[in-house]
Amino acid sequence: MECDHCFVWGSPKAGGVFTIEQIKNVLAEAKNLGTVDFVSLEGGEHFLYYPIMVRAVEEAVKLGFRVEVLSNCYWATSPEDAVEWLLPMAKAENVELSLSSDLYHGENWRIEEVENAVKAANDLNMKAEILSIKYPKAKVSCPSEIEGAKVGLYELMYKGRATSKLAQEADKKPWREFTECPYEDLVDPERVHVDPLGYVHVCQGLSIGNAWQKPFSKIIEEYNPCENPILEPLIRGGPVALVEKFGLPHDEFYADACH
Ligand code: SF4
Secondary structure: OOOOOOOOOOOOOOOOOOOHHHHHHHHHHHHHHOOOOEEEEOOOOHHHHHHHHHHHHHHHHHOOOEEEEEEOOOOOOOHHHHHHHHHHHHOOOOEEEEEEOOOOOOOOOOOHHHHHHHHHHHHOOOEEEEEEEOOOOOOOOOOOEEOOEEEEEEOOOOOOHHHHHOHHHOOOEEHHHOOOOOOOOOOOOOOOEEOOOOEEEEEOOEEEEEOOOOOHHHHHHOOOHHHOOOHHHHHHHHHHHHHHHHOOOOOOEEOOOOO
16 A cells, blocks of 8 residues: 555655564663563564465464564454464463554445454453544544444544645645654654664664664664753754754644654
8 A cells, every 4th residue: 555644754665674583683682771661563564474474473472472464454354364364463461453444544434344343352352453544624523433443533644645644735834833743752663673684773764773684672872862962952942943053944733743
């Protein structure tokens, strides 16, 4: 898929996927840190690399991590079939599903494939929750549950493809208002993203190092945002401070701080 709001520019044309060796490297490094207890598998859509995704879950469970598997459920063509896809992961207790269902992933808030996946998860006693992104001009309101799975409704962030596909139509505010980062704790981040190229992101697109060049645990242990030319102004005064520090060209109005 190529959802309009995707902040990692997910697409059938996008390249790059972890190898099992790279997955084991990052998981072992995360274990070394001693502070990491939760691993989330996200994409793109990693069910496209199904055996590698299942292996990643198994490796993470073996190391004692709680594991979250995100998906758009394209594979859940019926509840019975969905059971077959989920079965290998259902054996482990601490594996939970976060499934995308909203007006960016489909025509309705309730997407049939997601309903199938939740029915299968219920049959397999797997924990499943729904991730939905707010849709400014939605005519119908977002449901609170799908097949018993709680729906979490999150802000639309104008990052990635949302800046080119959605920001145009969005209500705007004067650029000077964006004096803080609304979504990430850049001083003391509790979560980072690692991509198949090895980049370690504190926010999608903000890299603090490359885990294929320096051990992941070392990148985290040496994290000092005040010495980072991008993070220092973002922490001090949001995107406005970033613009002022480098005298960057900018428009007068933006949809949000991320934009
Ligand atoms: S303001 Fe920047 S750093 Fe903060 S969440 Fe948005 S894109 Fe990320």
